Amino acid sequence: MFNQENLSTPMTLSIPNIPIVEIPLQEGIKLFIKREDLVHPTISGNKYWKLFYNIKHYQSLHKENPLLITFGGAYSNHIAATASLGYEEKIPTIGIIRGEELKDKWHENPTLVWAKNKGMELRFVTRNAYKDKEKISNQLENEFQNALIIPEGGTNSLAVKGIQYMLNDETKNFDYLCTAVGTGGTIAGIRKYAEKNQKVIGFKAVEDPFLKENIIQLSGNNDFELIDAHLGRYGIINEDLVRFINDFYTKYKIPLDPIYTGKMMKKIFELIATGYFPKNSKILAFHTGGLQGIKGANEMLKKQNKLTINF
Numbered sequence: 001m002f003n004q005e006n007l008s009t010p011m012t013l014s015i016p017n018i019p020i021v022e023i024p025l026q027e028g029i030k031l032f033i034k035r036e037d038l039v040h041p042t043i044s045g046n047k048y049w050k051l052f053y054n055i056k057h058y059q060s061l062h063k064e065n066p067l068l069i070t071f072g073g074a075y076s077n078h079i080a081a082t083a084s085l086g087y088e089e090k091i092p093t094i095g096i097i098r099g100e101e102l103k104d105k106w107h108e109n110p111t112l113v114w115a116k117n118k119g120m121e122l123r124f125v126t127r128n129a130y131k132d133k134e135k136i137s138n139q140l141e142n143e144f145q146n147a148l149i150i151p152e153g154g155t156n157s158l159a160v161k162g163i164q165y166m167l168n169d170e171t172k173n174f175d176y177l178c179t180a181v182g183t184g185g186t187i188a189g190i191r192k193y194a195e196k197n198q199k200v201i202g203f204k205a206v207e208d209p210f211l212k213e214n215i216i217q218l219s220g221n222n223d224f225e226l227i228d229a230h231l232g233r234y235g236i237i238n239e240d241l242v243r244f245i246n247d248f249y250t251k252y253k254i255p256l257d258p259i260y261t262g263k264m265m266k267k268i269f270e271l272i273a274t275g276y277f278p279k280n281s282k283i284l285a286f287h288t289g290g291l292q293g294i295k296g297a298n299e300m301l302k303k304q305n306k307l308t309i310n311f
Contacts, residue, residue, distance in 0.1 A: 015165055016040075020284065023252055029272050030282045032174070033254065033265075036166060037289040043088075045289020046179075046186045047081035049166055050159035051150070055085060057158060058148040067144055069094045071133055071152040074102055075111045075235075075259075075297070077290045078154050083115035093120040094147075096140075098130040110295040155185030160218050163189020166286060174198065174284040176277065178268060180205050180260035181215075181226065186288060188218035196223075203229035203264035227271075229263040237297055241266060242307045249311040257290035258297050258309060 016039055023031040036045040043051065058066065068086050072079035072095060079095045086093035095115055097106075103124040106112040116122060125136065137149050150156070163186055171177065172195050179186050181202035191200045204211065204226055216222045231238060237258045244266045245256045256262035268285060277283060298308045 018166075020170055021252075021254065025272065027272055028279045029277055030280070031268070031272070031285070032283065033285045033287050034166070034171070035254070035287050037255075037261075037287045037291060039289070042084040043081045044077060044292065045287065046163065046166070047078055047154060047289060049162040049189075050078075050154035050185055051081065051085055052162035052165070053158040054148065054150060054154070054156070054162070055089065059089075062146055062148070065146050066091045067094070067147040068092070068150065069096065069140055069144065069147050070150040070154070071096045071098070071130070071136075073098045074109050075293045076152075077260075077293060078150075078152065079115050079120070080111050080292050081154075082150065083118035083120040086120065087118040093118075094140075094144075095120045095122050096130070096133075096136060097122055097124045098127055100124045100126045110299070111292060114292065151183070153183030153185065155183040155188075155214075155218070157218065159185045160189040160192060164193040166190065167193050171284060172198075174282045176201060176281060176283040178203065178264060178283060178285040180229070180264040180286075180288055181211070182206055182260065184208075184211050184215040184218060186286070187224060188215045190286070191215070191221050191224045192219040200224040202226045203267050205230050205260050205263060206234040227267060229267040231263065235259060237301065239307045242301070242309055244269075245309055246307075246311070254287070255291055255294075255311050256287075257293055259293055260290050261285075261287050 018035055018039060020032050020034045023033060025031055039045060039048045068082055068091055070082045083093050106122060112122060140149055176199045177190055177194055178201045179190055181187050181204050187202040194200055202224060207230060212226060241258055241262060245258060245262045249255055256265055265285060294309050301308045
């Protein structure tokens with residue numbers, strides 16, 4: 001049985017058992033959601049598993065003067081998770097933040113305030129400079145030779161290895177495995193470690209011409225499908241999406257974020273309504289967390305006099 005107390009165990013020592021919850025439907029389809037958002041109180045969802053092996057491997061090599069460095073935007077789930085991990089493991093962290101204009105406004109951003117309160121040093125770079133993260137990484141390697149530099153979104157081969165723990169004996173019983181997709185690490189791990197007969201679908205939160213190629217390279221497999229769910233470009237939130245998220249919480253008491261899991265679940269419901277899934281299909285959707293971003297999203301929506309997320 002799921003035990004909330006297990007979630008307070010330090011990340012590097014814990015592989016929690018995560019509940020799978022059924023979403024009752026009338027369409028002859030069985031839909032479930034795996035609550036990875038509950039994996040840890042502050043290191044949310046897939047970020048927990050992406051960081052899992054990265055930190056274990058790094059700590060085994062660097063016992064003295066450790067340092068974590070990573071990249072992200074203003075509302076990045078990965079920045080928040082890395083800051084929380086560093087705080088819990090007593091490892092200093094540096095966040096390379098996209099947008100130099102945020103340098104004097106970070107205190108207005110709930111994600112950056114959270115990261116700062118967890119001890120993360122914030123370094124702001126121009127949006128143009130941020131595009132060349134390889135150059136920034138090389139500079140950081142020269143400045144901090146002992147640091148672990150984690151890519152934006154946390155996606156690398158060790159992250160993919162960590163994602164295997166989102167799968168277990170219970171997940172083997174589903175026909176479809178669904179996840180939101182940003183940098184591609186989560187779907188790569190699911191595809192790599194899922195059963196061969198299971199169909200893996202990724203719901204894209206961003207349009208990236210290299211995404212499919214990157215997933216194939218990370219997973220060693222091209223047997224997956226990608227479906228657009230980004231509403232035109234990354235970060236778009238419209239009122240239809242907000243209504244869906246609010247209605248979903250009212251019906252099922254499960255919070256969804258508006259950038260990743262909310263868009264995925266909305267699209268799954270649309271696909272079910274149009275007959276995309278065969279009758280009697282069993283679908284498992286992974287809740288990849290990201291709920292920390294709701295506060296920032298609501299602040300933006302309020303400024304635009306739009307409907308906000310309420311739960």
